[in-house]
Amino acid sequence: QLQLQESGSGLVKPSQTLSLTCAVSGGSMTGGGYSWGWIRQPPGKGLEWLGFIYPGGSSYYNRSLKSRVSMSLDVSKNEFSLRLNSVTAADTAIYYCATVGPYQVLSLEYWGRGTLVAVSS
Amino acid sequence: DIQLTQSPSSLSASVGDRVTITCQASQDIRVYLNWYQQKPGKAPKLLIYDATNLKTGVPSRFSGSRSGTDFTFTISSLQPEDIATYYCQQYDNVPSITFGQGTRLEIK
Numbered sequence: 001q002l003q004l005q006e007s008g009s010g011l012v013k014p015s016q017t018l019s020l021t022c023a024v025s026g027g028s029m030t031g032g033g034y035s036w037g038w039i040r041q042p043p044g045k046g047l048e049w050l051g052f053i054y055p056g057g058s059s060y061y062n063r064s065l066k067s068r069v070s071m072s073l074d075v076s077k078n079e080f081s082l083r084l085n086s087v088t089a090a091d092t093a094i095y096y097c098a099t100v101g102p103y104q105v106l107s108l109e110y111w112g113r114g115t116l117v118a119v120s121s
Numbered sequence: 122d123i124q125l126t127q128s129p130s131s132l133s134a135s136v137g138d139r140v141t142i143t144c145q146a147s148q149d150i151r152v153y154l155n156w157y158q159q160k161p162g163k164a165p166k167l168l169i170y171d172a173t174n175l176k177t178g179v180p181s182r183f184s185g186s187r188s189g190t191d192f193t194f195t196i197s198s199l200q201p202e203d204i205a206t207y208y209c210q211q212y213d214n215v216p217s218i219t220f221g222q223g224t225r226l227e228i229k
Binding site: 063 | 166
């Protein structure tokens with residue numbers, strides 16, 4: 001059974017870059033047919049899809065984030081990452097990593113526990 | 122972008138009741154809709170994928186159905202541990218993947 005764990009800075013200043021990493025254990029990032037995604041949830045609000053990255057490295061992002069978001073993965077380390085540039089208070093949220101799949105069924109089967117990121121000076 | 126309109130936004134029901142939540146898509150998304158349960162302080166949990174398929178290990182009191190662009194999530198007999206917020210999610214239009222607004226379920 002796959003396990004995911006987010007890590008990164010819990011406090012980011014406005015206009016700076018949010019960086020998070022998701023460590024994957026219990027299986028290979030290239031087996032099982034999964035892609036790797038990020039979702040966030042502002043405190044007390046609903047879920048927002050940020051994007052996902054295929055094992056081969058191609059990625060899809062939420063268009064509402066425009067060019068601020070990027071994702072990468074390092075299969076040798078069994079981890080993938082999220083970067084969100086030029087953050088504002090509106091980016092304050094719990095950030096989750098999750099598996100996307102398997103294959104063409106884009107469901108979110110395995111989740112990390114989430115990490116709260118606050119944007120504040 | 123495809124919009125999902127989830128209703129009701131909240132509901133209160135008694136143990137043993139049949140509970141229904143709906144999710145209406147703004148256009149045809151075929152069967153590409155999933156349902157999640159999120160308990161307070163926890164990550165969401167996948168319950169149903171592709172509109173009607175129950176994820177392995179999920180109790181059979183949970184079910185999903187589809188009629189055109191209208192999707193229904195049902196709990197056949199509400200249990201106390203079902204207190205949670207439920208979300209639908211569509212993926213017909215990658216990369217425009219979206220969630221419904223959520224339905225908060227409480228026990229009377």
